[in-house]
Amino acid sequence: MSCEVLDQDLEAFVDHELDDEGARRVREHVAQCEGCRVRVAERQMLGRLIRSVPYRTAPDRLRERVASQTSRSLMTRRVFTWAAAAAVIVAIAGGTALLRPSMPDRGTIMAEVVDGHVRSLMANHLFDVQSTDQHTVKPWFLGKLDFSPPVVDLSSSGFPLIGGRLDYIDGRPAAALVYQRHQHTINMFVSDDGRGASTTIERRSLRGFHVRHWTRDGMSFWVVSDLNESELDEFVGALMR
Amino acid sequence: MPAPVFETTVLPHLDAAFNFARWLTRNDAEAEDVVQDACVRALRYFSSFRHDDGRAWFFTIVRNTWYSRISRRTSAADATPLDSRQDGPADAALNPEMRLLQRDTVGRVRQAIERLPVDFREVIVLREIEGLSYKEIATVANVPIGTVMSRLARARERLLAELQTVASVETLA
Numbered sequence: 001m002s003c004e005v006l007d008q009d010l011e012a013f014v015d016h017e018l019d020d021e022g023a024r025r026v027r028e029h030v031a032q033c034e035g036c037r038v039r040v041a042e043r044q045m046l047g048r049l050i051r052s053v054p055y056r057t058a059p060d061r062l063r064e065r066v067a068s069q070t071s072r073s074l075m076t077r078r079v080f081t082w083a084a085a086a087a088v089i090v091a092i093a094g095g096t097a098l099l100r101p102s103m104p105d106r107g108t109i110m111a112e113v114v115d116g117h118v119r120s121l122m123a124n125h126l127f128d129v130q131s132t133d134q135h136t137v138k139p140w141f142l143g144k145l146d147f148s149p150p151v152v153d154l155s156s157s158g159f160p161l162i163g164g165r166l167d168y169i170d171g172r173p174a175a176a177l178v179y180q181r182h183q184h185t186i187n188m189f190v191s192d193d194g195r196g197a198s199t200t201i202e203r204r205s206l207r208g209f210h211v212r213h214w215t216r217d218g219m220s221f222w223v224v225s226d227l228n229e230s231e232l233d234e235f236v237g238a239l240m241r
Numbered sequence: 242m243p244a245p246v247f248e249t250t251v252l253p254h255l256d257a258a259f260n261f262a263r264w265l266t267r268n269d270a271e272a273e274d275v276v277q278d279a280c281v282r283a284l285r286y287f288s289s290f291r292h293d294d295g296r297a298w299f300f301t302i303v304r305n306t307w308y309s310r311i312s313r314r315t316s317a318a319d320a321t322p323l324d325s326r327q328d329g330p331a332d333a334a335l336n337p338e339m340r341l342l343q344r345d346t347v348g349r350v351r352q353a354i355e356r357l358p359v360d361f362r363e364v365i366v367l368r369e370i371e372g373l374s375y376k377e378i379a380t381v382a383n384v385p386i387g388t389v390m391s392r393l394a395r396a397r398e399r400l401l402a403e404l405q406t407v408a409s410v411e412t413l414a
Contacts, residue, residue, distance in 0.1 A: 011394050015368060017375050042401055049404065050369040053351045058259035062273045066255065066280045070247065118253050184372065207250050208296035226254075226296055228372040 003029075006036050014043045016230035055183045109170050110213070110222075114206050116167055116176070117187045117224040126178055126185070127163030137164045141175050147219060149175035149190040157238035159186065169222065179235065186225040186235060193220040201236060203229070212236050247287050250295035251280070257296060257371060258303050264366045265307050267355050279306040297377045304363065304381060353403045361396035364389055 006029055012018045013026040030036050120126050129140040138151040144166055153161040159179045167176040167189060174191035193215045202213045210232050212223040223239075225232055258279065262272040279302045290298060354362060363382060367373045379386045 011390055011397070012375075015375070015393075043397055046397060046400055046404070047369050049346070049350045050354065050365065050400075053347055053354070053370075055256075055370070056260045056263045056272075057256040058276065059269075059273065062259065062276060063255060065277055066252070069277070069280060070252070070284065115249065118249050121253060182372070183370070205294065208254070208294040208298070226257075228374050228377075230374070231372060 003033060003036055006030075006033075006039075010036075010039060010043070014040060014047070016228075016234070051182050110204060110206055110211055112169060113187075113189055113211060113222040113224050114209050116169065116189065117185075117209060120165070120167075120176065120178075120187060121185060126165065128165040130163040132161055132163075134161060137161065137177070140164060141166075145173055145175055145192075147190075147192045149177065149219065151177060152239065154179065154235070154238045157234070159235050159238060169220075181225075181227055181231060181235070184225055184227040186223060186227060186232070188239075189222040189224075191220050193218050203233075205229075247284060250290070251283050251287070251299050254296045254299050258299050261300055261363075261366060261371065262303050262307065264354070264362060264370075265304065265359065275303060275307045275310065278310070279303040282306060294377065296371075297373065297381055300367070300371075300373075300381045301383075350404065353400050356403075357396055357399060361392055361399065364392045365396045365400070368393060 006013075006026060009018060009022060009026055013023060016023075018026065030040055129137055131137050132153065132155070134151045134153045138148075141149060141151075141164065151161070151164070155161070159181050161177065162180050163178045165176045165178070167174050169189050169191050172191050174189045177188045177190065179186040179188065198216045199214050204211045204213070209224050209226050210229050212221075212232060214221050223232065223236060225235075227235070255276070258276050259272055262275040262279075263269065266272045266275060279299070282305075283299060283302050286302070354365060357365065360382075364378055367378045367381060368375075373381070375386050375389050378389045382389065384392075
């Protein structure tokens with residue numbers, strides 16, 4: 001690969017938007033070309049500089065204004081929704097008393113995982129134990145769960161562990177481990193799977209949140225964040241190492 | 242799967258929407274107004290919300306809201322005065338000299354981004370700060386992915402040229 005070819009791929013490489021093969025070719029070129037190594041490093045440094053500018057969060061005044069607007073507007077719609085829901089429940093109760101509650105499918109659990117993530121951010125209940133030390137977080141779960149979730153700090157890969165809390169997924173207690181990447185929060189839910197088979201990583205998205213799911217060592221893992229997909233995959237990769 | 246709910250689809254991204262609007266408008270009060278208007282629009286159009294990325298959808302509405310506001314004015318480029326508010330507290334772990342240096346760096350980086358033309362500024366913010374993929378940025382800015390890439394490349398060239406002298410304190414970033 002020549003430097004001219006890299007011109008086109010430089011941004012995509014820095015932004016993790018190249019496929020594996022493309023990224024490998026750029027890495028090989030960069031390894032032996034001082035000029036391009038500098039160009040990549042400059043762009044990565046620029047990214048860090050840009051992210052060092054403090055994030056501006058919505059002022060409380062705006063939050064309140066939006067909340068009151070929302071509740072007023074949704075009120076009318078809700079009344080109809082509840083009336084419709086009540087009608088459906090009456091119909092179901094009358095018609096299908098024999099219906100068995102079925103096992104929740106993975107889509108339902110995923111929605112639950114995303115809700116759990118959103119709730120943790122909205123209710124400001126991100127941690128029960130706030131620590132960047134894995135040796136503080138791991139023992140905290142002892143006695144609260146009947147399995148031992150793996151707790152690793154990934155600071156060296158750019159994903160510092162910031163805490164943990166007890167949560168529920170699929171009606172079962174789960175460990176929620178909280179990691180951070182720039183301004184983004186990553187929640188990792190670990191619950192006892194009970195089946196024991198290991199699966200490959202499933203990649204899904206829901207409502208603007210990206211979700212990764214797999215099972216390993218009898219535990220079920222759900223990773224959820226609004227972080228972009230490539231960095232989330234980087235996180236999962238660092239976790240698997 | 243249940244229908245998406247406004248409170249859990251859009252509202253969790255209020256901070257991100259404000260930060261994005263702040264970079265577009267470069268002004269606190271204007272950013273607040275844009276986000277509030279955007280929420281009203283988002284509520285109104287929410288029943289037509291289909292695809293599943295609430296954040297990118299909300300960003301698109303914030304951006305469109307701002308564009309329709311400035312198109313009503315004569316000179317879009319200088320419509321809103323730039324806020325010259327100072328930066329937040331610097332890292333307390335640094336000694337006073339380093340802190341000054343860091344504050345100076347942050348200020349210069351912010352200025353350099355604010356001076357970018359808005360087409361460049363929005364792709365830089367969506368990519369570097371919000372971490373959106375090229376595809377998502379293309380949707381929000383309503384341009385092809387190729388255009389996103391070329392704007393990013395040119396924006397980075399300009400920022401690097403402007404910040405060349407900051408490079409000496411790069412280790413602080």
